[in-house]
Amino acid sequence: MPRSPAAKIHDSDCPIAFALDIFGDRWTLLIIRDLMLRGEATYGAFLGAGEGIATNVLADRLRALEAAGIITAAQDPDNRRRKLYSLTPKGLDLAPVILEIIRWSDVHDHRAGTPRDLARRIEKDREGVLADIRAGRPVSRRRNR
Amino acid sequence: MPRSPAAKIHDSDCPIAFALDIFGDRWTLLIIRDLMLRGEATYGAFLGAGEGIATNVLADRLRALEAAGIITAAQDPDNRRRKLYSLTPKGLDLAPVILEIIRWSDVHDHRAGTPRDLARRIEKDREGVLADIRAGRPVSRRRNR
DNA sequence: CTATTCACTTGCTAAATACAAGTGGATTTT
DNA sequence: AAAATCCACTTGTATTTAGCAAGTGAATAG
Numbered sequence: 001m002p003r004s005p006a007a008k009i010h011d012s013d014c015p016i017a018f019a020l021d022i023f024g025d026r027w028t029l030l031i032i033r034d035l036m037l038r039g040e041a042t043y044g045a046f047l048g049a050g051e052g053i054a055t056n057v058l059a060d061r062l063r064a065l066e067a068a069g070i071i072t073a074a075q076d077p078d079n080r081r082r083k084l085y086s087l088t089p090k091g092l093d094l095a096p097v098i099l100e101i102i103r104w105s106d107v108h109d110h111r112a113g114t115p116r117d118l119a120r121r122i123e124k125d126r127e128g129v130l131a132d133i134r135a136g137r138p139v140s141r142r143r144n145r
Numbered sequence: 146m147p148r149s150p151a152a153k154i155h156d157s158d159c160p161i162a163f164a165l166d167i168f169g170d171r172w173t174l175l176i177i178r179d180l181m182l183r184g185e186a187t188y189g190a191f192l193g194a195g196e197g198i199a200t201n202v203l204a205d206r207l208r209a210l211e212a213a214g215i216i217t218a219a220q221d222p223d224n225r226r227r228k229l230y231s232l233t234p235k236g237l238d239l240a241p242v243i244l245e246i247i248r249w250s251d252v253h254d255h256r257a258g259t260p261r262d263l264a265r266r267i268e269k270d271r272e273g274v275l276a277d278i279r280a281g282r283p284v285s286r287r288r289n290r
Numbered sequence: 291c292t293a294t295t296c297a298c299t300t301g302c303t304a305a306a307t308a309c310a311a312g313t314g315g316a317t318t319t320t
Numbered sequence: 321a322a323a324a325t326c327c328a329c330t331t332g333t334a335t336t337t338a339g340c341a342a343g344t345g346a347a348t349a350g
Contacts, residue, residue: 012196013258015250016178016243026169026307033161043328050157054308059329069253081316081327090253097249098161100241105160108214108235113158171338188297199339204298226296226347293350300343307336312329319324 022068023094027053028061029101032087032094035071039138041084042076070094086136095133099126115140167213168239172198173206174246177232177239180216184283185231187221215239231281240278244271260285 034040065071070091076082105112106119118140168174210216215236221227250257251264263285
């Protein structure tokens with residue numbers, strides 16, 4: 001039984017510490033990335049997304065993200081055993097954070113493997129990228145393995 | 146002997162995963178925050194900064210941040226047993242990420258406890274704040290405990 | 291020269307993550 | 321209509337990481 005980072009460790013009147021209580025771990029932001037950039041939305045898709053999160057940890061993070069109001073889960077109308085996760089407005093509003101992380105990795109280490117077209121778009125058309133994300137249009141497709 | 150997140154867990158051609166290998170944990174970004182918002186600091190200052198990081202974890206994170214080229218350590222000219230840590234250009238360039246996290250926490254949860262003046266400055270004078278950080282001018286003084 | 295400060299280390303316990311193997315209900319296949 | 325398969329999880333258990341208390345050694349203060 002893993003305990004998500006939602007288990008308030010910091011709790012110190014600081015907005016960074018506050019945010020880290022929600023996504024300050026190795027996996028949470030990757031789930032948000034999948035939802036935000038790649039349009040992945042199911043449990044199985046997250047598992048297959050490349051980095052190999054453990055099933056119990058994934059379940060725990062999805063619970064925590066839902067509890068934090070960042071994602072919501074809904075039944076897939078076409079398949080009742082499938083759940084579709086999506087970002088709430090609060091989750092979508094993490095887009096600028098995600099974009100700045102991508103930019104930073106891209107600028108400071110080529111091993112980051114940022115897709116060139118995405119890096120260019122973030123630089124030249126940041127508002128357009130943000131608009132795509134807000135509208136739920138995937139910005140970058142999977143490239144890993 | 147703790148192992149920092151630098152122990153490449155993800156390693157998947159993705160800039161987000163790449164960045165998380167460096168600061169995807171509960172403490173690393175808080176160290177960067179201390180340096181960025183409050184200026185250069187010592188080991189003791191990090192320990193006393195409010196949230197209560199363990200001494201061994203702090204030592205490990207400082208090592209990892211130095212290895213990643215995000216901070217540098219220098220002897221204090223006035224006291225040879227003291228080390229002064231500061232951000233490299235690569236570390237300073239995380240400023241936009243930090244600012245977006247602050248903005249997000251502030252917008253979505255008042256419990257984040259963002260200093261009002263800082264929140265306003267980020268909104269009204271983002272470039273000014275970034276310039277202060279790049280120039281090493283502290284942006285926000287300590288408020289915690 | 292004794293006490294204290296400073297940046298750590300070391301040893302141990304507790305918690306979180308990784309890994310392997312289920313479980314149960316919903317579909318698809320035969 | 322059974323049987324097999326899919327899907328979103330749960331349940332152990334081993335391994336790794338974090339948390340806590342107590343050092344250590346070099347530098348400085350008294």
